[in-house]
Amino acid sequence: MDTITPAQSLEEVYRTLQPDPLSTPAELQAFYCEEMNQVRGGDQMARIKQSLERAHTDRNYFKACFMGHSGVGKSTELSRLTNRVKDKFNTIRFSAVTSLDPANFRPLDVVLMMMVDVAERTAMPKKDGGAGQRPPEARLREIWDWFATEKDTREESSLFASTIEAGIGAKEDSLWDKVLGLFANLKGEIKYASTRKQEVIEYRISRLKSLIEVANRLLDDCNDLLRKASGHEWLFVGEDFDRSGIPSPRIEDLFITYANIFRELRTHLIFNLPIGLYYSSKAPQLPFSNDRSYVLPDTPVFLPDHTPNAKGRAALQAVLGARMSLSLFEPDQMMRLIVASGGNLQDLFALVNYAADTASLRLAKKIDAVDVKAAIANLRNDYERRLGQSPYDPETVIWKDKADRLIEIYGNDKAAQITDAVLYSLLNARAVQEFNGNRWFGVHPLVVDILANQNRLPRAQTGELLGGTN
Amino acid sequence: MEPINLSETGSIKDISDRLVLWAERSPKGLARIEFASDVSQQRVISKMRSHLEILGIAFHEISLFRQQDPETVVVKLLAELNQIPTGVVSITGFTSAFTNKIPLEESLRILNFNRERLVAPTLNQIWWMTPSFLQTSVHVMPDLNRWFSPRLQLTELVLLEPAPLASELILNRGVYANFDDAYRRAHNLLQRFEESRKAGTPDRELLVTYLLPALEALAEVGAQKELQDLTMQFEGLLGQLKVVNSPELAISLARIANLYFDQGRYSEAEPLYLRSLSICEQRLGADHPDTAGSLNNLASLYKSQGRYSEAEPLYLRSLLISERQLGADHPYTADRLNNLASLYKSQGRYSEAEPLYLRSLQIREQQLGADHPSTAGSLNNLAELYRSQGRYSEAEPLYLRSLQIREQQLGADHPSTLSTLNNLVFLYESQGRFSEAGALKLRFRQLL
Numbered sequence: 005m006d007t008i009t010p011a012q013s014l015e016e017v018y019r020t021l022q023p024d025p026l027s028t029p030a031e032l033q034a035f036y037c038e039e040m041n042q043v044r045g046g047d048q049m050a051r052i053k054q055s056l057e058r059a060h061t062d063r064n065y066f067k068a069c070f071m072g073h074s075g076v077g078k079s080t081e082l083s084r085l086t087n088r089v090k091d092k093f094n095t096i097r098f099s100a101v102t103s104l105d106p107a108n109f110r111p112l113d114v115v116l117m118m119m120v121d122v123a124e125r126t127a128m129p130k131k132d133g134g135a136g137q138r139p140p141e142a143r144l145r146e147i148w149d150w151f152a153t154e155k156d157t158r159e160e161s162s163l164f165a166s167t168i169e170a171g172i173g174a175k176e177d178s179l180w181d182k183v184l185g186l187f188a189n190l191k192g193e194i195k196y197a198s199t200r201k202q203e204v205i206e207y208r209i210s211r212l213k214s215l216i217e218v219a220n221r222l223l224d225d226c227n228d229l230l231r232k233a234s235g236h237e238w239l240f241v242g243e244d245f246d247r248s249g250i251p252s253p254r255i256e257d258l259f260i261t262y263a264n265i266f267r268e269l270r271t272h273l274i275f276n277l278p279i280g281l282y283y284s285s286k287a288p289q290l291p292f293s294n295d296r297s298y299v300l301p302d303t304p305v306f307l308p309d310h311t312p313n314a315k316g317r318a319a320l321q322a323v324l325g326a327r328m329s330l331s332l333f334e335p336d337q338m339m340r341l342i343v344a345s346g347g348n349l350q351d352l353f354a355l356v357n358y359a360a361d362t363a364s365l366r367l368a369k370k371i372d373a374v375d376v377k378a379a380i381a382n383l384r385n386d387y388e389r390r391l392g393q394s395p396y397d398p399e400t401v402i403w404k405d406k407a408d409r410l411i412e413i414y415g416n417d418k419a420a421q422i423t424d425a426v427l428y429s430l431l432n433a434r435a436v437q438e439f440n441g442n443r444w445f446g447v448h449p450l451v452v453d454i455l456a457n458q459n460r461l462p463r464a465q466t467g468e469l470l471g472g473t474n
Numbered sequence: 475m476e477p478i479n480l481s482e483t484g485s486i487k488d489i490s491d492r493l494v495l496w497a498e499r500s501p502k503g504l505a506r507i508e509f510a511s512d513v514s515q516q517r518v519i520s521k522m523r524s525h526l527e528i529l530g531i532a533f534h535e536i537s538l539f540r541q542q543d544p545e546t547v548v549v550k551l552l553a554e555l556n557q558i559p560t561g562v563v564s565i566t567g568f569t570s571a572f573t574n575k576i577p578l579e580e581s582l583r584i585l586n587f588n589r590e591r592l593v594a595p596t597l598n599q600i601w602w603m604t605p606s607f608l609q610t611s612v613h614v615m616p617d618l619n620r621w622f623s624p625r626l627q628l629t630e631l632v633l634l635e636p637a638p639l640a641s642e643l644i645l646n647r648g649v650y651a652n653f654d655d656a657y658r659r660a661h662n663l664l665q666r667f668e669e670s671r672k673a674g675t676p677d678r679e680l681l682v683t684y685l686l687p688a689l690e691a692l693a694e695v696g697a698q699k700e701l702q703d704l705t706m707q708f709e710g711l712l713g714q715l716k717v718v719n720s721p722e723l724a725i726s727l728a729r730i731a732n733l734y735f736d737q738g739r740y741s742e743a744e745p746l747y748l749r750s751l752s753i754c755e756q757r758l759g760a761d762h763p764d765t766a767g768s769l770n771n772l773a774s775l776y777k778s779q780g781r782y783s784e785a786e787p788l789y790l791r792s793l794l795i796s797e798r799q800l801g802a803d804h805p806y807t808a809d810r811l812n813n814l815a816s817l818y819k820s821q822g823r824y825s826e827a828e829p830l831y832l833r834s835l836q837i838r839e840q841q842l843g844a845d846h847p848s849t850a851g852s853l854n855n856l857a858e859l860y861r862s863q864g865r866y867s868e869a870e871p872l873y874l875r876s877l878q879i880r881e882q883q884l885g886a887d888h889p890s891t892l893s894t895l896n897n898l899v900f901l902y903e904s905q906g907r908f909s910e911a912g913a914l915k916l917r918f919r920q921l922l
Contacts, residue, residue, distance in 0.1 A: 106587045248616050249583035365491050378483045385627055394613035395579035
């Protein structure tokens, strides 16, 4: 993100309204709006921070899961958290899609990845976020020995060791050198897990208990070293486990079948889960207690009775105001876009960008009603597509059933909020939104439009459509 | 840049202007354009390219290989992207890029997982998606989809330049064209046809703006049984239009007849071909290349019905016109030679067929190139003739060359490639080379 000040002209809007999560302190400082938290069930990160600090003081481990529908700002919130706890925690963030093989990873890979990361990060200099010391020789020996019966892995690791530079010094012939070779080998193997032999998977799974024991001793050592170096502790943040396309069996294997991993590891950790799993009948088997399960909801632009939600709209206006001059909108036009976004920030940015481009192309200085209309029509096209059958829906759900459920939710029928295949599909499509973390569901304004256009929802005599974009 | 008229949102001009604006201000990004008309897409590209040239921004095009496994699509796309230093890259071919041996959603899952790698190059990438591909991708790769900014819809439909009747009738229609897209395109055009007819649009304009492009869309996917009702609907609509016997009407009639032909409904195709021929003769003249095309169509129909004696004079007349009007070395002339040779072969008149096939092959090699799929077709046909005559040693190298071209140009599992492979199996079996035939059969089965 090049510009860190609000856009003052339509030509600059694209710079400050990018869909990427805020990650640097400067971006968070410039663009993050606390107002959003007041309208979506409070500041979840403040709660997590408080619990983390208590865990730090009490010398126990904070383990939590964090969920939210796409586009609500999960990554931004996690960046904000790591930024806010950096005086006590050094964070190791890893992604299910970039660090692991998302279609084929196994629970043990997650443990190994955490071991590799924590050992390498601990060995890094203090100025780079490490402890400036390697894990003790005994621990390195234990890790090396754990793979003693895997002849192929050890041989391949030796090859790696001969070709890589040691992480904190020149290439050398030491146990650390060998373990670094092992780590490099493991990282490659984990990333391309589909090529791994089945017998290796089964053999390692049979030894999971002993691996967790080794991992725990390593975590203890690394945390001790970091505490001595800076007074900090390690915090793991596992992201993208809710990425579309990760097969459900992989997720359930990790968080349900081998949930003991999260209970037993002696470290602080926050993992991002698919929200569908959290709402499923399997939720009680998750390793995270209710008070350690955090949901980031959408920002409501309507109240349950479909009248405007002034606070929600004001919060979204504050988000826009931090990124662009609000004088770039003709009167009322900004609010029309806010409503059409359904409170989803990525949608809001897409809408404003489209409208700003339309205005720029007609050489105007401000976004007018026609620009807004075109932007809404463009995004509505995406929503229409999302209402079709998704290959990820656990079962086929016909449009009539979806439409009927949407109308029930629109009518605030509480029975319609029971999570089943239809609601799951609608939540995934973002046709139905969840607002305050207390199971307040609503229909996205663009979907309200679609239902009205199909004569499934009535308009008022004035032509007004409650809860839609009008 | 001129200001846009907002009534044109989704127009060729609107989309190209937005893309130029997007490319001009940032060196890196990901745009998604939904399109239903190849012609409109090409117009956007052409308009945008000339704008970018003025601005000094490099423009590149990547056309994805067909029928690849998803990992290969990602690797090849990344390799191509990484070779381009800067500028705008237009990426086409997503609909046919992924092998149909794996469900599309599985393939797109891989694309979604590689989001970070795909967006890493400092380039402005434009991903062109057809409606049905987009429909799947919205659900299957929402993470990648969210990174598209802008996400645009090209709605303007351009009158397709209809392929002249002079072109060869029987191509490999529909092998890779997407049925859903073609159906959706045709359906949308028919809806617009109805709206415009109610609004009083003149019949000729209705024909050339809506019906003919819709027929072209359906022709792309060929003989789908699901299209039968729609095809009949066209004939009904065409009958309602009060249009004079124009060349456009002749083309429309021929297109509907082609669809009937593809669907095996020969008796319904014949009157339409005859009327199309009659219009061409009246309006364009007995020696016009389109009249030759019409004659060729009708002859092909008769040949398929076994009415060889009726087909021959039509093929001969069609060939004569092509030679006279287009030239002895024109690719259309090669098509006519090939068709007449094929008729003679069907009748067992091998000695008459051979020189025609040889001449057709020679023209195609010279005019289209030694590696062109049509050249491969000629090689295969000549090899078939030799095999029928028991001239096995002459047939084999021709089959092998045809197979090599088809594998390279069309892909290993393309029906034409499989057809040549199958012919080669027959050849080896005829020669008693059973182990070689067995190996090819195994390969054949693996590709099916």
